[in-house]
Amino acid sequence: MTAATGHHFARPGNRFWPVLHLSGFTPRLLKPSEQGELLSYGLGITNVVARATARADELTAQEYREGGRLLGAKVERLRPRWLAVVGVTAYRAAFDDRKARVGPQERTIGASRVWVLPNPSGLNAHWTAATMAEEFGRLREAARDA
Template sequence: MVADGLKVLFCGINPGLMTAAAGHHFARPGNRFWPVLHLSGFIPRRFEPSEQAELLSYGLGITNVVARPTARADELTAEEYREGGRILGAKVERLRPRWLAVVGVTAYRAAFDDRKASIGPQQRTIGSTRVWVLPNPSGLNAHWTAATMAEEFGRLRKAAENPPVGAGLRA
């Protein structure tokens, strides 16, 4: 679910087997992406994964670093992450979202060879797109609660609502 000029393009690691079977992002019942997206104020109510197309009307989209479905993200190879990062970079350059939000610091580090990355805004840009790393909403990521994830997602939401520096200014 992508389009040109989004406010935020969320990027998951790769589809899990249930997500791939359902054909919708973050479809596993224990995944907290949809509840956190609502709690953070990005969307007015909790969407079901099958409603993912509605995100576009809010200036939001979803993609993945790696397209290959797996039971667990740790089944992906380092080369798959690197190649996924190259493909994602080209997609972002083409679509020009205001923010790319990678959900999962480990995936971001592997895809973009940035071993020191942490949660939050990054120094890296892809063209004019800023990058923000969010906590992985998987139910396996127990040290982040839905509330603490919503706080971090909310920080991104506030940043995404502000126009980029220099927008609308003419020389």
């Protein structure tokens, strides 16, 4: 769906946009087609791996590693205060950190701190929208206090 629309987290039922709003990052629920508005809130959005798939497990370890390398270079160039990676499995594969957990990471990329967020896919059923919003909110508070 993302590839077809050109918008991140575009599949109906994906909880990213509702969770982003519930956590307080956006003042209203945005549609995937409104992703350009994120910049006005001081937020950006990109992919770890540029190839669209229906499921994350369709990506290879090599694609994740290369995506992590490219994302790291982008973060070093743009120097955001925080990099949030959605999905602990993607983060582990992209940044070769098998022990990573959801939450703030010890690793930095340049001066940018790193936070791993839960994957909002409906396939990630052990995280509810409410518990994901709590974790996204923890990042929002940390970013505000930094």
